[in-house]
Amino acid sequence: MKKKGLVSTCIILAVAIFMAVFTGISFSKKRNFVEDVVTAGSAVTKTVKLSTYNPNLAGSFGDVDIYVLEGAEPGGQVLILGGTHANEPAGHMAAIVMLEQFVPTKGTVYVIPDICKSGLSHNDPLEGTPQYLHFTTAGGETRTFHFGSRASNPIDQWPDPDTYLHTSGEWQPLNLPANAKTTQTLSGSEVRNQNRCYPGIANGTLTEKVSYAVTNMINTLKIDMVIDLHESSPEYAVNNAIVAHENAKEIASMAYSLNLEEQGMKFKIEPSPISLRGLTHRELGDYTDAFALLCEVGNPSQGRFRGFTDETLAITGKDPCYKVASEIHDGKLLYVDYSSGDFPISLRVARHVAAVAALVEEMGFEYPEKEILIDNIPDVEEMIETDDLGLWLR
């Protein structure tokens, strides 16, 4: 009996060790995988380390590159953030498409496609999501990108507190609405949520340090507009939307009415709630003078109704469970039109590109001194029609 127990114990131990080594190698590879952002031939004039704006980040996993696209003529400045939530790949990929394709002729475009690099370096446990996405370029080359987690990697900051107390640290508000609170308690895991940690703390957690650097960058460079690119579950009410700080509501509503709607794109314009702290569209509007905006687009691969989850779902957005969800309860379960049965990443990225182009244009109209002119903006209609994001990567 004792011998049999020893044997089964050894078997279990061996299997456990095998699984630990097998998954450990996989996790280690993902942690160290470097995406190949192509700047050759693009309009990127220089790259700057994010630690320029928070020296505490130097040498850390969050010390990412800021891609700078400078036009020949001075003008306004816009900062585009991708990868805030690394399980929302259209935000990450749209930022990469923009930095590889946009050619500013006036003003400056700053792009940080992997603002939460730590989140890109791992996956959410038990979600069964893919680790990578692959796209084939027009030249036939396969390019590989991360599909990550909503939150920073625990390897970078651990353990989570029971309760996360968000504060604005040393920052002094510039545009804080009357009666707005500057602190908030959230569930402990939100301490690793990049979009709950603004305006950031210079020597806080990695996530807070990154947020601090972004806020400091905007104030130091006097950036005029910041746009944070996201995706959301189709059953989430704020979907296919632009969330705008009070200072950017007119820009957002006019960008929609006079531009996006004319292109046949439906967007909801939502106000940034003053009671929900830590978010880009809230804090970067309150603690900087930039017009702060956030774009959302529906992503079936992160929703709760989804079925089998793999790379194909993340790219095609084709999910039979969401199709069913769109057909029952008079379609009221979802906040996106899922009648086509898919929501491909080409469409999701196209919506982000269209929104950024419209918002930048509208800012230039309302504030001519902040005008930014951009050439080579991917044709949104064509992006949707070709349904192949790889064609828009270098």
Place this chain on the structure above:
Amino acid sequence: MKKLIVIVLTLSMLLSLAACGGSNTPSTTPAPATTTAAPAPADKTTAAAPATTQSGGDATTAAPAPSGSGSWETKGLPAIPAGCLSGEILITSVGQSTEADSVASLLKRAKIENYTHNNTVSADAVTSSYKVLIMVVGGSSKGLGGAGLDQAKETERVTAVIEKAKSLGLTIVCMHIGGLDRRGTMSDAFINLAFPSADYAIILKDGDNDDLMKNILAAKNVPTAYITKTTESRDVLAYMLGK
């Protein structure tokens, strides 16, 4: 038997922990052959790019002058007559969505300046200096929270504003331009609150597919314009103002 069950459970636990395996298989999207007509973005997008490459004063962005013709769809309700509004206008939201901001911005772009915009105006601030009350209906939980309101407080505020406007003889224009996105339990409650008091109505057509608003307006035969784009709301208002 027990040990077998323990082994199976242990294995399934281990496997579940490792459930985030990724596919290393490239996307099934076929690589376009270099000889095909696959678009080369850098070459062709400039010409097709949206108008951001234009200067800020292009026609689209600058909002063309209102071009109301009075021929908007009515779904069997009376058509809105030209020049039916005059005097100072008060614009407020019912539900704190951003559409009231859009209406105000569109009027500003059309150089219609005889309006005051206050999304949270109280009944006390509704005075006889105003001749028209425009209520732009659409519920937004974010907007309500941002304004320090909830649905009950907003209902109370709007009810008082409507009563005051009626007592002062203001003309009430109800607008719903958020489309289907501004339908649902909360928005419908605000529609039911505001639209029975309308003297005129402007509605984005796809938001009234179920005729909720039409049926409310039909009870009083309210002149109505169904529009297909939010920018047309500016045209209808300009038409109503005789501009």
